[in-house]
Amino acid sequence: MTTERVAEEIEFAYWVPNVSGGLVTSDIEQRTSWDYEYNKxxxxxxxxxxxxxxxSQVRYEASYGAEFQHESTSFSLALLLATERLKVIAAVHPGLWQPAVLAKLGATADILSGGRFAVNVVSGWFKDEFTHLGEPWLEHDERYRRSAEFLQVLRKIWTEDDVDFRGDFYRIHDFTLKPKPLNTPQRPNPELFQGGNSLAARRNGGRHADWYFSNGKDYDGVTEQLVDVRTEARAHKREVKFGLNGFIIARDTEKEARDTLREIIEKANRPAVEGFRDAVQQAGNSTSSKQGMWADSTFEDLVQYNDGFRTQLIGTPEQIAERIANYRRRGVDLILGGFLHFQEEIEYFGEKVLPLVREIEAADREQAERSGGGSNQILLGV
Structure with a gap:
């Protein structure tokens, strides 16, 4: 089995802990903080x-172990101004944002950061955040139709003048934004991410986004989504990159890593996990195909609220590096990592895991060149 496009090097992102409670809904110790100095x-x-x-995560209302949260776009800009190379993706909700207003904010953030601002369009799973603010709660596929228009409007405003758009959710008339975001050959406008699992999400990602974010998945689950998203994209003469969520537990021994996972689940905050499950599984099950996010998530999966354990990036640096390499061979372009103790574990990852990933990638390239297939024609041995 082969895939047409394999990245020469997989990229890495991390979840910004701008929301209290860490990345697992558990009473296990998490050496992390949602405050600015820690995040800087x-x-x-x-x-x-x-x-x-x-x-940067987005949560507007205190809930489910996330009692405190900093707003994502402003927090993203603060992190951009505190760094030199890092690209920061701000998660936003259509329905709570007017796309032209976000386009203006995004253009300013992009210019101030030298072209490092990006947006993740989140169609919404938390009904209370809409209804408590007096906003209508749309059915699942309608939320994704709104997101599709939101993505289109953002891109048009960032790249065109005198924009007209007449959709079911947004109407733009003869609108010109200046200054526009930075425009370079490497990145013509701020990158747009769309997440999800459902068929509607895959359709949006393929037609309108630069990147598609998936919840945690095993190899077969990733392949299924990749085929759908890239088939949709190519039908519209586009290419889309693929990001995969994974909770990373890298330890010197596999036993240490597995013991950590076991402790996380044993100390799960059951009321918070069950409250989250009740809120999200109606979203996943409301699709006709039952393929929405969290539709088949177990209690244990939901302790990491984006199914990060399913990706199985748990073990020694060697085991994790090989698994990451196998995901890359299947077409994954980016791993979005969550951690228990962010500061020290990101350092450990950079020191112990990342060099092994790069060694495997270099060996794959050499093998491909010897076989005459090129770096994008790698046989999948997983």
Whole structure:
């Protein structure tokens, strides 16, 4: 089995802990903090340890172990101004943002950061955040139709003048944004990310986004989504990159890593996990195909609220590096990592895991060149 496009080097992102409670809903110790000083230092550590991107979370209402949270776009800009190379992705909700207003904010953030601002369009799973603010709660596929228009409007405003757009959710009339974001051959406008698992999410990602984010998945789950997203993209003469969520537990021995996972689950905050499950599984099950996010997630999966354990980046540096390499061979372009103790574990990852990943990639390139297939024609041995 082969895949047409394999990245020469996989990239890495991390979840910004701008929301309290860490990345697992558990009472296990998590040496992390949602405050700015911690996150400023963490962003600097990440960019010096091989991370290309950071994703600022979005949560508006205190809930499910996330009692406190900093707003994502403003926090992203603060991190951009505290770093030199890191690209920061701000998660936003259509329905709570007007796309032209976000386009203006994004253009300013992009210019101030030298072209490092990006957006992750989140269609929404938390009904209360909409209804408590007096906003309508749309059915699943309608939320994704709105997101599709949101993505289109953002791109048009960032790249065109005198924009007209007449959709079911957004109407733009003769609108010109100046200054526009930075435009370079390497990156013509701020990158747009779309996440999800459902068929509607895959359709949006293929048609409108630069990147598609998936919840945690095993090899077969990743391959299924990649085929769908890239088939949709190519039908519209586009290419889309693929990012995969994974909770990373890298330890000197596999036993240490597995014991850590076991402790996380044993100490799960059951009321918080069950409250989250009740909120999100109606979103996943509301699709006709039952393929929405969290539709088949177990209690243990939801302790890491984006199914990060499923990716199985748990073990020694060698085991994790090989698994990352296998995901890359299947077409994954980026790993979005969560950690228990962010500061020290990102340092450990940069020192112990990342060099092994790069060694495997170099060996793959040499093998491909010897076989005459080129770096994008790698036989999948997983």
């Amino acid at each position: 230092k963490l962003a600097q550590t990440a960019e010096n340890n091989g991370f290309t991107y950071a994703l």
